[in-house]
Amino acid sequence: MSLYQINYNFHGYSTPTKKHSKVKAIITEVAGYADVAKQIIELAVNGAAQNRSYRRLTDFTDTIGNRVSGSHNLEMAIKYMYNALKQDGLDVYLEPVKIPHWIRGNESAEMVLPRAKRLAILGLSSSVATPPEGIEAEVLVVQSFEELKKRASEAQGKIVVFNQPFVSYGETVAYRLNGASEAAKLGAVATLIRSITPFSINSPHTGMQSYQNGVKQIPTACITLEDAELMQRMAQRGQKIVVRLTMDAKSLPAADSFNTVAEIKGWQHPEQVVLLSGHLDSWDVGQGAMDDGGGAMISWEALSLIRDLGLRPRRTLRTVLWTAEEQGGVGAQQYYDLHKVNISNFDLVMESDTGTFAPVALQFTGSGAARKVMEEVVKLLAPINTTKLEKHGEGTDISPWMQAGVPGASLHVADSRYFWFHHSEGDTMTVQNPRDMDLCSALWAVVAFVVGDLQDMLPR
Amino acid sequence: MSLYQINYNFHGYSTPTKKHSKVKAIITEVAGYADVAKQIIELAVNGAAQNRSYRRLTDFTDTIGNRVSGSHNLEMAIKYMYNALKQDGLDVYLEPVKIPHWIRGNESAEMVLPRAKRLAILGLSSSVATPPEGIEAEVLVVQSFEELKKRASEAQGKIVVFNQPFVSYGETVAYRLNGASEAAKLGAVATLIRSITPFSINSPHTGMQSYQNGVKQIPTACITLEDAELMQRMAQRGQKIVVRLTMDAKSLPAADSFNTVAEIKGWQHPEQVVLLSGHLDSWDVGQGAMDDGGGAMISWEALSLIRDLGLRPRRTLRTVLWTAEEQGGVGAQQYYDLHKVNISNFDLVMESDTGTFAPVALQFTGSGAARKVMEEVVKLLAPINTTKLEKHGEGTDISPWMQAGVPGASLHVADSRYFWFHHSEGDTMTVQNPRDMDLCSALWAVVAFVVGDLQDMLPR
Numbered sequence: 001m002s003l004y005q006i007n008y009n010f011h012g013y014s015t016p017t018k019k020h021s022k023v024k025a026i027i028t029e030v031a032g033y034a035d036v037a038k039q040i041i042e043l044a045v046n047g048a049a050q051n052r053s054y055r056r057l058t059d060f061t062d063t064i065g066n067r068v069s070g071s072h073n074l075e076m077a078i079k080y081m082y083n084a085l086k087q088d089g090l091d092v093y094l095e096p097v098k099i100p101h102w103i104r105g106n107e108s109a110e111m112v113l114p115r116a117k118r119l120a121i122l123g124l125s126s127s128v129a130t131p132p133e134g135i136e137a138e139v140l141v142v143q144s145f146e147e148l149k150k151r152a153s154e155a156q157g158k159i160v161v162f163n164q165p166f167v168s169y170g171e172t173v174a175y176r177l178n179g180a181s182e183a184a185k186l187g188a189v190a191t192l193i194r195s196i197t198p199f200s201i202n203s204p205h206t207g208m209q210s211y212q213n214g215v216k217q218i219p220t221a222c223i224t225l226e227d228a229e230l231m232q233r234m235a236q237r238g239q240k241i242v243v244r245l246t247m248d249a250k251s252l253p254a255a256d257s258f259n260t261v262a263e264i265k266g267w268q269h270p271e272q273v274v275l276l277s278g279h280l281d282s283w284d285v286g287q288g289a290m291d292d293g294g295g296a297m298i299s300w301e302a303l304s305l306i307r308d309l310g311l312r313p314r315r316t317l318r319t320v321l322w323t324a325e326e327q328g329g330v331g332a333q334q335y336y337d338l339h340k341v342n343i344s345n346f347d348l349v350m351e352s353d354t355g356t357f358a359p360v361a362l363q364f365t366g367s368g369a370a371r372k373v374m375e376e377v378v379k380l381l382a383p384i385n386t387t388k389l390e391k392h393g394e395g396t397d398i399s400p401w402m403q404a405g406v407p408g409a410s411l412h413v414a415d416s417r418y419f420w421f422h423h424s425e426g427d428t429m430t431v432q433n434p435r436d437m438d439l440c441s442a443l444w445a446v447v448a449f450v451v452g453d454l455q456d457m458l459p460r
Numbered sequence: 461m462s463l464y465q466i467n468y469n470f471h472g473y474s475t476p477t478k479k480h481s482k483v484k485a486i487i488t489e490v491a492g493y494a495d496v497a498k499q500i501i502e503l504a505v506n507g508a509a510q511n512r513s514y515r516r517l518t519d520f521t522d523t524i525g526n527r528v529s530g531s532h533n534l535e536m537a538i539k540y541m542y543n544a545l546k547q548d549g550l551d552v553y554l555e556p557v558k559i560p561h562w563i564r565g566n567e568s569a570e571m572v573l574p575r576a577k578r579l580a581i582l583g584l585s586s587s588v589a590t591p592p593e594g595i596e597a598e599v600l601v602v603q604s605f606e607e608l609k610k611r612a613s614e615a616q617g618k619i620v621v622f623n624q625p626f627v628s629y630g631e632t633v634a635y636r637l638n639g640a641s642e643a644a645k646l647g648a649v650a651t652l653i654r655s656i657t658p659f660s661i662n663s664p665h666t667g668m669q670s671y672q673n674g675v676k677q678i679p680t681a682c683i684t685l686e687d688a689e690l691m692q693r694m695a696q697r698g699q700k701i702v703v704r705l706t707m708d709a710k711s712l713p714a715a716d717s718f719n720t721v722a723e724i725k726g727w728q729h730p731e732q733v734v735l736l737s738g739h740l741d742s743w744d745v746g747q748g749a750m751d752d753g754g755g756a757m758i759s760w761e762a763l764s765l766i767r768d769l770g771l772r773p774r775r776t777l778r779t780v781l782w783t784a785e786e787q788g789g790v791g792a793q794q795y796y797d798l799h800k801v802n803i804s805n806f807d808l809v810m811e812s813d814t815g816t817f818a819p820v821a822l823q824f825t826g827s828g829a830a831r832k833v834m835e836e837v838v839k840l841l842a843p844i845n846t847t848k849l850e851k852h853g854e855g856t857d858i859s860p861w862m863q864a865g866v867p868g869a870s871l872h873v874a875d876s877r878y879f880w881f882h883h884s885e886g887d888t889m890t891v892q893n894p895r896d897m898d899l900c901s902a903l904w905a906v907v908a909f910v911v912g913d914l915q916d917m918l919p920r
Contacts, residue, residue, distance in 0.1 A: 226886070
């Protein structure tokens with residue numbers, strides 16, 4: 001049974017309208033890529049490119065290590081990737097970006113009462129320092145912003161410990177982002193926030209936080225799930241808890257950096273772009289293998305697979321390796337500001353930044369008409385069992401484009417442990433798997449190539 | 461159908477022998493404890509004692525923290541438990557023991573080449589220090605003792621990194637125990653050993669190690685799974701790896717400590733003993749909640765449950781909270797040496813030291829005749845679905861008794877994550893669960909009471 005027939009049956013026996021025949025045309029056109037999709041997948045998963053994206057990620061992270069915004073390591077990472085992409089025969093260029101430069105410095109915390117205990121902490125990005133001798137203060141433990149409000153009168157002069165349960169990253173991260181300012185409004189002198197993770201081996205996690213305008217800036221760090229629970233129990237017993245926090249973090253003037261761009265130029269519409277992306281920066285702990293070395297590598301690998309097969313699409317395939325994503329998508333925002341004048345030429349923006357574990361589906365945001373096309377495209381992924389198209393493509397770095405109406409796509413991967421490692425010392429090559437990365441690369445390459453080669457851009 | 465009938469059918473229609481009638485008598489006798497077993501279980505799991513062993517463990521670990529052999533914390537822990545057991549109305553006494561006193565001191569390691577990277581380490585117990593300026597040396601990475609032998613000529617002057625895969629704790633721990641001496645024999649200047657765990661969030665694990673007689677003592681520490689794999693990859697690339705290791709560990713003269721003993725005296729044979737046990741000491745990282753606060757608390761809780769119900773068995777139920785188990789069962793060995801003269805009065809020795817997660821079965825070592833009795837005893841645990849009797853009771857602290865022929869029992873728990881936390885900062889209350897501890901306590905109490913109350917001691 002041909003694809004044409006499936007579609008005909010699905011729509012019943014009504015006289016084909018113009019819309020119907022357009023849909024049928026797309027179905028036929030996309031189905032025509034079945035062989036090329038198989039070739040890409042075969043090359044990535046069983047062929048000469050097997051394990052390549054994993055090997056590239058290993059070489060990269062083992063050589064550079066982590067690479068936080070403003071660091072020398074991030075500079076080296078960009079040089080490393082510029083050279084690697086060049087050597088891979090791609091068109092490569094750098095676009096300058098000014099990025100935040102915050103330095104953690106030395107930091108420590110210890111419980112003084114009811115007994116001495118060292119607390120494992122990670123200061124949060126853009127946190128101010130404590131005085132050199134540290135801050136020693138009594139602790140107020142709360143489990144939510146609501147509880148903090150109810151106990152507002154108790155916060156003055158205290159270190160507020162947020163022991164919020166982990167619900168989901170999207171929901172629970174609000175405590176890390178806003179905890180310091182919410183506590184400072186009530187006179188707190190510092191905040192210690194339970195790390196945003198469902199699981200811990202006494203592992204603190206760092207991340208971004210935002211001071212609100214007009215609110216006193218107080219030092220803020222994440223503690224471990226274990227220590228947050230410990231202090232909760234002590235508070236429940238009515239024990240007085242005193243903690244000494246010392247941080248000599250500082251913010252320096254903005255640093256020079258770059259978005260790293262590599263392309264396969266389109267043969268027919270070089271000005272039209274399918275954009276693939278991941279970010280090169282990481283936090284200053286762990287190795288940034290998962291977040292987001294993996295996303296960067298599969299976005300490179302996709303171009304390599306297409307180039308290896310001697311394929312060249314109608315439109316340009318452009319891989320952008322963002323800088324300073326972790327500081328709030330700084331590189332990506334500047335990229336958008338610079339290139340939005342050409343927004344009508346941006347066909348699809350893709351981002352991988354939630355891990356490169358076993359792919360489950362493609363997530364997609366776009367018009368109903370665009371979704372119909374994408375539903376056909378993911379059918380080409382049948383050889384790797386990832387033919388599901390889910391709602392809501394997402395990603396910090398592609399969101400400006402999606403908000404302006406450009407179709408966006410992201411990877412849904414089997415990421416049950418993602419937040420165990422995220423922004424912690426546990427983000428290393430040990431959590432990555434070569435085959436999973438091959439599958440992600442194959443998916444990424446097929447989607448980018450086919451969308452970039454269709455007669456028409458995706459309908460907005 | 462009565463138990464008698466089951467047995468009769470099982471043995472067929474042969475004329476009952478003396479042995480058969482004895483077996484039948486035991487079946488009948490043990491079955492007579494069904495109601496008391498239900499009472500114990502009900503009290504522990506749904507009654508007034510619900511969550512009590514968990515709460516006791518929480519209060520204990522939150523108050524004391526970790527308690528390594530020779531530390532002030534271990535002294536405080538013994539005082540704490542002595543008072544708590546007294547207040548619980550039990551007969552309590554302390555038996556003095558001399559125990560090892562090793563102090564970790566400051567320790568750090570960093571990779572110098574091929575790039576700078578801090579390595580998370582935990583020095584191993586009884587390790588010697590490095591010179592104050594540390595040891596900086598090239599690294600030799602091996603995956604097994606066999607590989608070390610093959611590459612013996614390369615070890616001179618090197619820091620040997622053992623990157624052995626985790627097979628099982630019992631098998632893989634040989635690298636931690638013997639790694640230093642095996643490397644020192646070949647001229648190595650220090651060893652860094654991959655932590656003995658199947659999973660890591662860059663978490664180092666400590667533990668015991670043993671220097672061999674006549675072999676130079678070199679500094680030895682565990683590194684993380686992640687860093688061991690990193691150095692393996694670097695070595696495979698042919699990169700020169702240099703590490704600087706600094707440890708100021710030291711061994712002090714033996715310290716004074718105690719085994720803590722609490723009893724319910726037997727009414728008929730007070731000199732005969734069913735011994736329940738766990739150890740009070742821990743490592744100097746984490747909180748010693750799992751290893752072995754949980755085992756200590758259920759061994760206390762078992763007595764509390766029996767006392768709460770106004771039960772008093774024929775024989776004495778004796779809970780011993782060992783000291784310095786982690787240094788090689790030091791307290792338990794002394795206890796054996798002191799009390800082996802009465803070995804004929806030791807009915808059953810029980811130890812919980814592999815976690816107090818959901819109980820799965822009782823493990824038992826003893827004669828075939830004793831096993832027959834125990835098979836009936838565990839049937840009383842039907843209300844909590846733990847009627848399985850497995851082979852091989854085990855435990856560092858009861859092994860001298862078992863080797864001398866005393867029946868031994870231990871808990872088999874659903875411990876899939878036990879070694880993730882074991883001897884690391886992750887051994888905290890967060891890994892414990894109140895209901896699991898109730899189930900363990902109930903099982904422990906039923907077995908101890910029934911064995912301690914049967915007409916006869918278990919046959920050797």
